Amino acid sequence: MSGYGRECADIVRAARPGSYKIGMILGSGLGSLAEEVEDAARIPYAHLTEFPISTVTSHSSELVAGTLAGVPVVILSGRAHYYESGDPAVMRTPVETLKELGCEILLATNAAGSLREEVAPGDPMIISDHVNGSGKNPLIGEEDEARFLDMSAAYDPELRAVLHRAAAETGDPVSDGVYMWFSGPSFETPAEIKMARLLGADAVGMSTVPEVIMARFVGLKVAAMSIITNYGAGMQAEALSHDETKSVAKQGMDRMKRIVRAFVKEAGK
Numbered sequence: 001m002s003g004y005g006r007e008c009a010d011i012v013r014a015a016r017p018g019s020y021k022i023g024m025i026l027g028s029g030l031g032s033l034a035e036e037v038e039d040a041a042r043i044p045y046a047h048l049t050e051f052p053i054s055t056v057t058s059h060s061s062e063l064v065a066g067t068l069a070g071v072p073v074v075i076l077s078g079r080a081h082y083y084e085s086g087d088p089a090v091m092r093t094p095v096e097t098l099k100e101l102g103c104e105i106l107l108a109t110n111a112a113g114s115l116r117e118e119v120a121p122g123d124p125m126i127i128s129d130h131v132n133g134s135g136k137n138p139l140i141g142e143e144d145e146a147r148f149l150d151m152s153a154a155y156d157p158e159l160r161a162v163l164h165r166a167a168a169e170t171g172d173p174v175s176d177g178v179y180m181w182f183s184g185p186s187f188e189t190p191a192e193i194k195m196a197r198l199l200g201a202d203a204v205g206m207s208t209v210p211e212v213i214m215a216r217f218v219g220l221k222v223a224a225m226s227i228i229t230n231y232g233a234g235m236q237a238e239a240l241s242h243d244e245t246k247s248v249a250k251q252g253m254d255r256m257k258r259i260v261r262a263f264v265k266e267a268g269k
């Protein structure tokens with residue numbers, strides 16, 4: 001580990017003592033989940049050593065430590081993306097901080113484009129696996145053997161089952177799918193979307209994969225969920241835009257919140 005995770009965990013514990021069970025990363029338009037955390041300490045990333053401040057307008061850049069559904073959680077409201085700096089390990093310190101605070105689980109969320117007609121904007125999708133379409137990896141430069149990280153069950157099968165049970169409990173239809181990471185920040189071309197479909201992807205996005213690799217590296221179990229905000233390029237009549245991503249993510253937010261709350265309740269037992 002780089003060392004800053006421990007330093008940041010000390011800052012968080014000074015603001016709110018305790019040990020935590022579940023860490024979460026909230027993606028574009030999904031930040032309002034952090035408002036539901038109770039008994040919370042809210043710490044701007046600017047107060048946390050080496051925490052990257054996102055330049056993306058829909059991200060709030062705040063760590064929220066408290067309880068959700070009675071479970072001690074740490075929410076990273078806002079993530080920095082590879083495309084902001086060119087550094088695939090940009091979320092290293094935040095992920096390490098979750099580990100240092102005692103979290104055993106990372107729940108990553110994002111906004112994504114659907115590659116399947118039947119999975120529509122506003123729908124949640126549980127990520128079953130990923131394709132790293134960027135060619136970048138946050139572990140490049142690591143020197144010990146741990147860099148040869150097994151990714152064969154990166155999205156923990158038990159936690160995926162918990163997410164499915166949570167969605168069944170709240171009555172929200174949910175699908176399972178493979179998420180493909182494109183670096184962004186430009187959206188994909190229709191030809192790239194065709195390629196992604198051929199490669200077995202169900203959704204595309206510009207985040208999550210590097211954090212998931214980093215989280216597995218530090219020993220967190222991972223679950224991840226997308227809110228579909230649009231169809232992939234060439235599959236819908238309208239042009240893609242970040243405004244659309246933000247506003248549709250907000251519409252899907254109520255479903256996401258219900259599922260996450262039910263997930264936390266069971267996974268945090």
Ligand code: HPA
Binds near residue numbers: 111112113205229245
């Ligand atoms: N492509 C990449 N990232 C995205 C998309 C998309 O279609 N929608 C939301 N984030």
